[in-house]
Amino acid sequence: MNKGLLIVVSAPSGCGKGTVLNEILKDDSFYYSISATTRLPREGEADGVNYYFISKEEFENRIKENAMLEYAEYCGNYYGTPKKELEEKLAEGKNVILEIEVQGAMQVKKLCPDGIFIFIVPPSVKELERRLKKRGTETDDVISRRVAEAAGEIKQASNYDYVVVNAALEDAVEDFKTIVKAEKLKTAYAENLINEVLENA
C-alpha cells in the first residue's frame, strides 16, 4: 500500500478554511493532525479533539527529543505538530491534513519537500472584507488590520504548490479533492503502480 499524502493547508482568517476542511474530513481517507499546546484548555475544548494539552516541561522534552515536526511560541505558550502520530497515519495510507499558518508551513516545507502545500484564498480581498463586516463581531479598525494581514499572506501563496479559491464551498472542496487525486497520479508517488504494471514482464 502507498503512504498517504501530507497536505499542508494555510489560509488567511475569514476564508472559510474550516468549512472546507470539515467537508474534506467527511471522507475517512483524510486525517486531521491535532496540534499540541501548552496553553490551558478553554471551555468546551477537549484533550485530543481540539489540541493535545500538555505541560511546558513535556513540550520542551519533546522538542529536545525531536518529536515535534514544527513548533512556535505565541504569547508565552508553545504550539506544535507531534511527529509520531502524523508518521503513523501516513504509514496507514491516510492523507494527513496539517492546518498551519504560513511561517509553520514554510518550516514544514523544508523538512517535508514531498508534502502538498495548498493555500486557500477568498474570491477577493474585497469579499473577505465584506464577510468580516457582515459577521459584525469586530470593529472597523480590527477588520482593516485583518484585511491588510490577509493581503500580506495571500502574497505568499506562491510559496505553496496550489491555490484554491473559496468562492463556493462545493467548488473549493472539489478543487481540493482534484489536487489530491492528481498528486496520486504523479509518477513519483505511483512507483508501486508502475511496478505492478511491469509485473511478470
Added chain:
Amino acid sequence: MNKGLLIVVSAPSGCGKGTVLNEILKDDSFYYSISATTRLPREGEADGVNYYFISKEEFENRIKENAMLEYAEYCGNYYGTPKKELEEKLAEGKNVILEIEVQGAMQVKKLCPDGIFIFIVPPSVKELERRLKKRGTETDDVISRRVAEAAGEIKQASNYDYVVVNAALEDAVEDFKTIVKAEKLKTAYAENLINEVLENA
C-alpha cells in the same frame, strides 16, 4: 486570460492512447498538435489532418529557422512538431496535446520544462500481450517484441510527471482531466488568479 497547458503524452502501442485522446479532444479546450512529415501521404490521409505533408527541403529549412520544437528521422523521413501553431494555440488558452514517443518527449522536456508530461500505461504488461494477441494481426514473434519494447518504455515512465492507467477508458479519461484541472490550480499557473484576489487590496 491564462495560456493553455502544453501536454505531452506518450504510451507504448496497444495501450489505447488514441481512444483516450479522442475522448479528451471532444472538449474543445484541448487542441491536438499535428506533426509535420516528409513521408508521402498514405491512402486516406489528408494534409493538415493526419500530418502536415511537406518536402524534405522545406523541412530542412524549418529546422534551420528553428521552427521545429523537436524532430527526428525515421526510415529516411523527417517527423517533427511545428512550433508556430503550437505557440499560437497555447496563447489562445488551448491545452495543446503533443502525442509523441519517449525520445521526442524528453527533447521537449528540456525545451519546455513547464509542460505536463503524461505517460499512459496498460493495466499490466500481461494484459497488453493479451490485447495484442486478441487483435490477431501480428505473429507471436512480433507480439513478443512489442511487449518487450513496451516494458522497456514503461520503465521510463518515471521521467514523466504523471502516469495514467488505461484499464477502463472512462477512468483513464477522468484521470487525465483531473491532472489538467489540478495543474491549473498550481500557484505557478494561477498567478493571474492570485493577482485578481488581491485587486484593490
